[in-house]
Amino acid sequence: xxxxxxxxxxxxxxxxxxxxxxxxxxxxxLTGSRQKVANYAGVTVERKEGPLTTPSGRRIRILDLxxxxxxxxxxxxxxxxxxxxxxxxxxxxxxxxxVCVTDATNLRQNLRLVISVKRLGLPMVxxxxxxxxxxxxxxxxxxxxxxQELGVPIVETVGVRPGGVKPLLEFLDRAGxxxxxxxxxAWRKQTPEEIARDQRxxxxxxxxxxVEDFAGPTFSDRIDAxxxxxxxxxxxxxxxxxxxxxxxxxxxxxxxxxxxxGITTIGGWLATALPASLLKDLLINGVLAxxxxxxxxxxxxxxxxxxxxxxxxxxxxxxxxxxxxRVMGSVGLSGRAFIPLLSSFACAIxxxxxxxxxxxxxxxxxxxxxxPLMTCxxxxxxxxxxxxxxxxxxxxxGGLELQGLVLFALYVAGVAGAMSVxxxxxxxxxxxxxxxxxxxxxAYHWPNLRNLAIGLWQRLEIFLTRVGTIIVSLMVILWAxxxxxxxxxxxxxxxxQYSIAGRIGAALAVVFxxxxxxxxxxxxxxxxxxxxxxxxxALGTVYALSATGKDVSGALAPLIxxxxxxxxxxxxxAWYVFAPQCLSTLATVKRETNSWRYPVxxxxxxxxxxxxASFITYRIALAFQ
Amino acid sequence: xxxxxxxxxxxxxxxxxxALADLQPGITARVxxxxxxxxxxxxxxxxxxxxxxxxxxxxxxxxxxxxxxxxIAVRVGTGTFALRRFEADCVRVVPxxxxxxII
Numbered sequence: 001x002x003x004x005x006x007x008x009x010x011x012x013x014x015x016x017x018x019x020x021x022x023x024x025x026x027x028x029x030l031t032g033s034r035q036k037v038a039n040y041a042g043v044t045v046e047r048k049e050g051p052l053t054t055p056s057g058r059r060i061r062i063l064d065l066x067x068x069x070x071x072x073x074x075x076x077x078x079x080x081x082x083x084x085x086x087x088x089x090x091x092x093x094x095x096x097x098x099v100c101v102t103d104a105t106n107l108r109q110n111l112r113l114v115i116s117v118k119r120l121g122l123p124m125v126x127x128x129x130x131x132x133x134x135x136x137x138x139x140x141x142x143x144x145x146x147x148q149e150l151g152v153p154i155v156e157t158v159g160v161r162p163g164g165v166k167p168l169l170e171f172l173d174r175a176g177x178x179x180x181x182x183x184x185x186a187w188r189k190q191t192p193e194e195i196a197r198d199q200r201x202x203x204x205x206x207x208x209x210x211v212e213d214f215a216g217p218t219f220s221d222r223i224d225a226x227x228x229x230x231x232x233x234x235x236x237x238x239x240x241x242x243x244x245x246x247x248x249x250x251x252x253x254x255x256x257x258x259x260x261x262g263i264t265t266i267g268g269w270l271a272t273a274l275p276a277s278l279l280k281d282l283l284i285n286g287v288l289a290x291x292x293x294x295x296x297x298x299x300x301x302x303x304x305x306x307x308x309x310x311x312x313x314x315x316x317x318x319x320x321x322x323x324x325x326r327v328m329g330s331v332g333l334s335g336r337a338f339i340p341l342l343s344s345f346a347c348a349i350x351x352x353x354x355x356x357x358x359x360x361x362x363x364x365x366x367x368x369x370x371x372p373l374m375t376c377x378x379x380x381x382x383x384x385x386x387x388x389x390x391x392x393x394x395x396x397x398g399g400l401e402l403q404g405l406v407l408f409a410l411y412v413a414g415v416a417g418a419m420s421v422x423x424x425x426x427x428x429x430x431x432x433x434x435x436x437x438x439x440x441x442x443a444y445h446w447p448n449l450r451n452l453a454i455g456l457w458q459r460l461e462i463f464l465t466r467v468g469t470i471i472v473s474l475m476v477i478l479w480a481x482x483x484x485x486x487x488x489x490x491x492x493x494x495x496x497q498y499s500i501a502g503r504i505g506a507a508l509a510v511v512f513x514x515x516x517x518x519x520x521x522x523x524x525x526x527x528x529x530x531x532x533x534x535x536x537x538a539l540g541t542v543y544a545l546s547a548t549g550k551d552v553s554g555a556l557a558p559l560i561x562x563x564x565x566x567x568x569x570x571x572x573x574a575w576y577v578f579a580p581q582c583l584s585t586l587a588t589v590k591r592e593t594n595s596w597r598y599p600v601x602x603x604x605x606x607x608x609x610x611x612x613a614s615f616i617t618y619r620i621a622l623a624f625q
Numbered sequence: 626x627x628x629x630x631x632x633x634x635x636x637x638x639x640x641x642x643x644a645l646a647d648l649q650p651g652i653t654a655r656v657x658x659x660x661x662x663x664x665x666x667x668x669x670x671x672x673x674x675x676x677x678x679x680x681x682x683x684x685x686x687x688x689x690x691x692x693x694x695x696x697i698a699v700r701v702g703t704g705t706f707a708l709r710r711f712e713a714d715c716v717r718v719v720p721x722x723x724x725x726x727i728i
Contacts (some may be wrong), residue, residue: 070675074668108702109677192659192674199679221687221700228688228698322688322707325696335696335709434664434711437696438672441705 009051010059012093013172014084016117017101018110019067020442022129024048025159026101026168027064034454039315041067041440042339042357045077047084054173063095066356069109071116072189076356076364085120098124099168104134104141104156105443107211111202112195114150124152125171131156132164139211146209160448220443224319233323240316244307245408246401248300248380255299263292278483285544286479291467293540293556294533297381298463302456304377308345309455313447317342318439325437331419332426334363335437341367341418344374345411346459348585352592359436366425368592369602372585373418373578375411377459378532382576383410385536389561390569413577417609471537474527478538482523482545496545505542515575515614516568516622520546531582567621574617578610640720645678645699646713650686654718656701662714670715677701678716 015023019041028035031050036043048064065084066077073079080089087094100117102110114126126147128134134141147154155171158164190198227233267288274280311317321328321338328335336358344351351371358364375383387403396402481501488498496502501523508522517525520542528535540556543563560569586599593599644662648654658680659670678684678701687698687705695710 069672072671072675074672106703109704112675112677189671192671192679195674196658196679199677199682203681220705224687224698224705230689230691233688234691318707322690322696322698325707325709326690329695329709335707434709436669436712437707437709438676438712439707440676441698441707 009061011096012061012063013052013097013099014063014065014095015099015101016065016081016085016113017067017129018069018103018106018113019440021067021101021103021106021110022159023067023101024064026099026127026129026157026165027062029159029162029165030062030168034458035064036455037451038309038312038317039442039445040312040318040339041442042077042336042354045080045353045356047080052172054169056173058173060172068113070113070190070195071120074359085117085122095122097172098122099127100124100152101127101129101157104128104131105137105139107141107206108199108202111150111205112198114152115198115201116190118150118152125168126150126152126154127168128154128156129159132158132161141211142209146205146211149205149208160450218443220315220441223444224441227316227319228322233319237320237323240311242408244304245411246404247307248303248407249384249401249404251303252299256296259296259298260292263288263295267292281483282476282479286475286541287472289540289544289556290475290478290537291472293385294381294467294471294537297384297533297536298460300384301377301380301463302459304380305346305459306452306456309452310447313445313451315442315444318441321439322441327419329435329437331423332435333366333422334358334360334435335439337363337367338439341371341374344371344376347376347378348372348374349588352585352588355592363435365593365598366422368589369425369598370418370421372602372606373414373421375414375577376532378582379576379579381533381536383407383573385539385557385560386569386573389557390564390566410573410577413574417578417613421605421609466531466533470531471534474530474534475537475541478523478527478541479545482542494546496542501542514618515611516565516571516618517575517614518564518568521568521572528579529583531584532576532579565625567618567625570621571614571618574613575610578606578613642717642719644714645684645686645708645716645718646697646710648684648686648718648720650689653683653685653721653723655721656680656682656684657717657719659715660717662711664711665715669712673712673715676706677704683721684716684718 015027017023020039020043022037024035024037024044027033027048027050028037030052033048033050035048044064044066046066050062050064052060052062054060063084065081068078068081071082071085073082083089084092084095085098098117098120100114102114117124128141128143128146131141143154143156153171155167157168227236267284270280270284270288274283311320317339320342321335324338325335328337337355339357340351340354342351343354348371351374352368355364355367355371358367384407387406391403391406394402396405478501481504482496482499484499486495486498497506502519504526505519505523508525509517509519512522512525520539523542524535524538527538536556539560543556543559586603589599589602590596642657645654645656656678659673659678661667661670682702685700687700689695689697696707697710697713698705698707699713
């Protein structure tokens with residue numbers, strides 16, 4: 001169609017294939033990108049494009065598409081793939097060439113899609129991905145014969161090794177992208193009979209190419225016999241989750257102390273090196289006190305992500321979805337909601353995007369609405385600060401670390417809240433009792449160290465970028481608002497009480513007094529809407545400015561431990577379980593649902609829940625004090 | 626159109642056709658076909674076919690949930706899928722104990 005338009009950037013090559021066959025891993029190696037990969041279906045939910053220059057200098061645009069079981073889409077993410085291939089996507093030409101990526105260990109399933117794509121008439125090559133795994137499993141695949149029977153060229157690839165795409169690169173260089181393909185072949189839905197006919201063709205081809213595989217128990221089956229066991233399975237899941245939260249506190253102590261020490265050293269150095277000035281005040285009380293109090297929680301976030309990355313790379317997460325499916329089903333959620341909800345533990349935004357893998361629009365909306373109740377990593381600093389300041393560091397019940405236990409309870413509270421909300425939504429909407437699952441349980445893999453390292457590095461980058469941009473700028477703004485106007489001469493108490501921020505805090509404190517929040521907390525909640533961990537930084541700045549004369553950078557925890565009551569601390573924890581989520585989450589909900597209605601409802605119901613939970617917590621804690 | 630007349634080996638004991646949802650764990654069975662279920666429209670059957678629940682394929686229940694016996698993890702061909710009961714009701718199978726090699 002408008003092929004000439006993009007001539008300068010070279011032809012468009014689309015990666016197409018079943019879910020979880022390694023398209024994105026190939027894409028990353030081909031284009032040098034770092035898109036997220038994991039061992040479950042549905043990690044990629046939108047089109048991603050990247051440039052590739054082949055060894056001979058040819059420029060190609062590589063297009064990564066969400067995985068699909070067929071060209072007849074059932075979910076929003078699969079529609080992207082079908083629409084791009086059929087040229088139905090507005091403003092986008094059909095790809096010039098298709099690389100049909102297949103999992104070499106699962107050709108029985110993968111080749112049906114290859115046959116469907118072949119019918120479209122686009123020039124194509126089949127990438128026999130994970131060919132190393134197939135060989136290790138003792139499968140002998142006669143690639144030349146397979147290509148002959150299929151009637152399309154084949155290259156063998158290994159998506160997890162940088163050199164593993166060499167055959168594909170050579171192919172794209174040599175034979176690859178021809179001129180514009182023919183117009184889209186007519187496409188219509190396949191009946192089950194037609195799919196069965198395709199499958200007979202697949203079996204004939206596989207038999208001709210000498211591919212044999214067995215229905216007998218595999219390595220993954222033997223693990224599943226234990227991990228999916230009706231009794232042992234849930235017990236293993238509970239132990240795994242539990243160990244993660246224990247580790248978040250137990251392992252983080254040393255690196256956190258180092259960071260704290262570093263910040264204190266810098267603060268002391270600045271205090272002596274700089275002459276007393278506005279700039280010195282900004283650097284120490286604004287930037288260092290704010291940023292430092294957030295930065296301290298980096299080790300805990302990285303430890304949490306290390307565990308999540310290992311579990312998702314190994315292929316355990318869909319099993320967890322299997323084990324928890326009854327719970328999900330009983331509150332009227334689709335079993336497919338599990339992965340989006342789990343992604344929301346990192347951040348609700350990718351979680352909400354991942355709901356595109358859910359077929360039913362109603363189920364998808366319910367999942368979007370509860371995603372912010374999963375404890376995102378930005379809330380971890382808030383929890384960790386308060387737990388560190390108020391919960392004693394001691395062992396209970398024979399060796400369990402109390403702080404880790406409380407953190408675990410907070411995560412559970414978020415999940416329980418989400419399940420209750422889903423239940424109410426389902427009852428009110430009189431949703432069907434039958435919600436789809438049909439979730440693929442992929443073969444287990446050893447976690448790939450390179451993936452883990454990249455994944456952790458990305459978390460580090462994201463965190464430091466947030467600290468360096470949003471958090472620093474909000475801290476500077478907050479510092480300014482907290483410093484003007486100056487206190488009148490001879491005023492008692494810290495100057496911040498006379499500032500704009502102090503007055504805003506005093507006004508808000510009226511609203512929050514019933515749930516035990518003082519004016520400092522009320523001030524901190526406002527910038528916390530931009531990014532939740534900012535609330536911690538804001539407390540750092542507000543308290544640094546409230547303290548008269550003393551240098552408090554890096555020592556926020558003991559300060560709040562002295563000035564807050566325990567009911568106030570518990571009330572703030574309860575607040576953050578439900579806390580109205582950050583503005584970027586609301587913007588994502590607006591985009592994904594295409595309406596203002598749902599972000600407004602979401603913000604409203606979360607605010608109400610947070611206030612109610614804090615109120616109850618505060619009153620109960622006061623009664624017991 | 627009707628694929629239900631699945632050829633069984635001549636010497637195999639005759640087993641009655643049943644829903645995949647009722648298959649015991651560990652027993653291999655051969656898929657006869659997919660149909661709409663009591664709680665599932667034909668789109669569910671269509672999807673199951675696309676996932677590989679096709680006539681002649683060997684299936685085996687790998688695991689089941691506790692008490693409600695739901696969800697059901699089913700191995701089909703070289704893949705494993707978790708299904709809810711109403712979905713597994715859409716797949717008609719005939720037990721074929723001892724069927725090991727697929728091809």
